[in-house]
Amino acid sequence: MELDDFKQPWKDSTEKINPLNINIMELIQNKSYGPLAVLKHRFRKQLIILPFVMLMLMFTLSKHHDIFSDVLFWCYVVICIMMCSYFFFSYRLISNMQYMEGKIKSNLEKQVHMLENFSKWRLIIVRIVFVAFIVLLEILMHYQQEPSLAKWHAQPFGLRIVCYAALFLVFYFFSKAAFKYKYGKHIQYLKSLVQQMQ
Amino acid sequence: MEREVLKLNFEKQVKEHELLIYKVCRIYGKTDADRQDIFQEIIIQLWNAYPKFKGQSKFSTWLYRVAINTAISGLRKRKNFIESYEPATLPTQIMDSNPNQHLEEQLQQLYTAIEQLNEIEKAIVMLYLEDKTYEEMEDILGINSGNLRVKMNRIKEKLRQLTKNN
Numbered sequence: 485m486e487l488d489d490f491k492q493p494w495k496d497s498t499e500k501i502n503p504l505n506i507n508i509m510e511l512i513q514n515k516s517y518g519p520l521a522v523l524k525h526r527f528r529k530q531l532i533i534l535p536f537v538m539l540m541l542m543f544t545l546s547k548h549h550d551i552f553s554d555v556l557f558w559c560y561v562v563i564c565i566m567m568c569s570y571f572f573f574s575y576r577l578i579s580n581m582q583y584m585e586g587k588i589k590s591n592l593e594k595q596v597h598m599l600e601n602f603s604k605w606r607l608i609i610v611r612i613v614f615v616a617f618i619v620l621l622e623i624l625m626h627y628q629q630e631p632s633l634a635k636w637h638a639q640p641f642g643l644r645i646v647c648y649a650a651l652f653l654v655f656y657f658f659s660k661a662a663f664k665y666k667y668g669k670h671i672q673y674l675k676s677l678v679q680q681m682q
Numbered sequence: 683m684e685r686e687v688l689k690l691n692f693e694k695q696v697k698e699h700e701l702l703i704y705k706v707c708r709i710y711g712k713t714d715a716d717r718q719d720i721f722q723e724i725i726i727q728l729w730n731a732y733p734k735f736k737g738q739s740k741f742s743t744w745l746y747r748v749a750i751n752t753a754i755s756g757l758r759k760r761k762n763f764i765e766s767y768e769p770a771t772l773p774t775q776i777m778d779s780n781p782n783q784h785l786e787e788q789l790q791q792l793y794t795a796i797e798q799l800n801e802i803e804k805a806i807v808m809l810y811l812e813d814k815t816y817e818e819m820e821d822i823l824g825i826n827s828g829n830l831r832v833k834m835n836r837i838k839e840k841l842r843q844l845t846k847n848n
Contacts, residue, residue: 494811512729584751587824680802
């Protein structure tokens with residue numbers, strides 16, 4: 485049977501549907517449970533919780549010692565700010581991805597481009613933070629004697645370097661695999677849709 | 683007040699085009715639960731996008747874009763994301779209320795064949811069955827009309843083979 489022969493049955497079948505009493509107003513009150521909505525909700529939650537935890541910790545620590553001259557504390561603040569920025573940009577990205585009234589093809593291409601850019605920058609930033617953390621550990625021993633790090637700093641420099649390199653390698657592949665696990669499949673799926681439209 | 687007016691306009695326009703949403707659900711949903719899931723997600727996405735709809739395109743064109751985007755791009759709930767909602771508020775028998783046995787069989791044959799197409803081909807077939815012109819299809823899908831014609835011929839051939847095999 486030819487597809488054109490189905491035009492009339494298709495039309496008839498939809499015309500004969502009885503009007504269904506769906507309360508549109510009720511439906512729009514529901515939350516979206518799509519993967520993007522879930523991700524957006526998660527980023528928003530983290531964006532709210534993180535500064536709150538930071539302030540709480542600041543308050544608690546300030547009671548016991550002078551936190552403002554503590555290098556580790558300031559590192560913690562910088563990391564928190566960076567994490568907040570990350571969650572903020574992620575949240576914005578997801579919001580932009582949800583805005584999809586454009587043509588299907590351009591929308592899919594936009595989503596692929598956004599996710600790939602996000603992936604690239606996320607991996608770069610995460611690795612920079614990791615290297616900065618290693619550098620900080622090394623610099624710290626010259627400025628501030630941390631009892632908790634004394635044992636580590638007592639190890640030979642060569643051994644420390646080998647450990648850092650090994651850790652970096654593990655982290656490098658882990659961060660890549662983690663991102664691929666989280667977004668890789670979705671990017672591949674979107675790319676296959678774009679491919680189908682060529 | 684303004685939001686209430688917006689809500690009322692939205693409800694009115696969606697009600698007028700309700701059938702279009704059912705068709706998208708029917709094409710992309712394999713089970714009733716799946717169709718309910720798509721239906722709900724489409725309505726939510728439509729509502730989210732509605733304040734930005736400035737009428738630059740026809741409402742039906744805009745609706746098709748949002749609905750197909752929602753159905754294909756993973757914006758709707760996946761199986762591992764499923765959470766409970768009110769099933770009573772959603773249509774369960776979308777396009778299955780046809781009393782004509784022969785017509786029913788024909789349509790079933792068509793749906794079975796369409797199910798085996800890829801996501802984009804499904805969208806093209808649906809718009810074709812809706813009697814959309816290639817220019818309108820281009821406006822919704824973003825594939826140029828020349829390419830659409832070629833794709834349509836291939837899809838027709840594919841469906842011919844599929845219905846023959848079924």
